[in-house]
Amino acid sequence: MQRPLRVLFVCTHNSARSQMAEGLLRALGGPRFTVFSAGTEATQVRPLAIAAMAELGIDISGHTSKTLEPFLGEPFDYVITVCDAANEACPYFPGAAVRLHWSLPDPAAATGSEAEQLAVYRRVRDDLRTRIERELLPLVASPAPN
Numbered sequence: 009m010q011r012p013l014r015v016l017f018v019c020t021h022n023s024a025r026s027q028m029a030e031g032l033l034r035a036l037g038g039p040r041f042t043v044f045s046a047g048t049e050a051t052q053v054r055p056l057a058i059a060a061m062a063e064l065g066i067d068i069s070g071h072t073s074k075t076l077e078p079f080l081g082e083p084f085d086y087v088i089t090v091c092d093a094a095n096e097a098c099p100y101f102p103g104a105a106v107r108l109h110w111s112l113p114d115p116a117a118a119t120g121s122e123a124e125q126l127a128v129y130r131r132v133r134d135d136l137r138t139r140i141e142r143e144l145l146p147l148v149a150s151p152a153p154n
Contacts, residue, residue, distance in 0.1 A: 022047030031068040060129040
């Protein structure tokens with residue numbers, strides 16, 4: 009069995025996009041991936057990100073917002089920025105074998121009613137899921153059936 013691919017998702021506040029990406033890849037990739045997320049700043053995980061993920065049966069309520077510092081000396085197979093500001097703030101990440109950028113809108117900037125804001129979180133969540141399914145899951149073979 010090959011070792012799990014190490015993936016770090018990065019966004020500005022580690023509050024929504026990177027947290028949802030971490031939860032999705034953990035759920036979809038299982039033991040084939042070791043997944044982390046961080047931000048150029050730490051804040052808190054947004055309640056609407058937690059709600060959007062719960063709709064898929066993925067619980068990220070225990071996640072915490074983290075900065076990049078603890079990960080700077082770590083080796084990663086993929087470091088993926090999921091917002092333009094983070095992409096500009098860390099154009100080079102030491103220890104990354106492959107660096108990718110997925111430009112996604114900030115759901116935390118959504119306005120309107122809570123339902124309208126949640127709809128934006130859902131769209132970003134679904135975009136992340138599509139990218140993960142197309143670009144990351146094919147990188148590793150599925151585990152053999154039991």
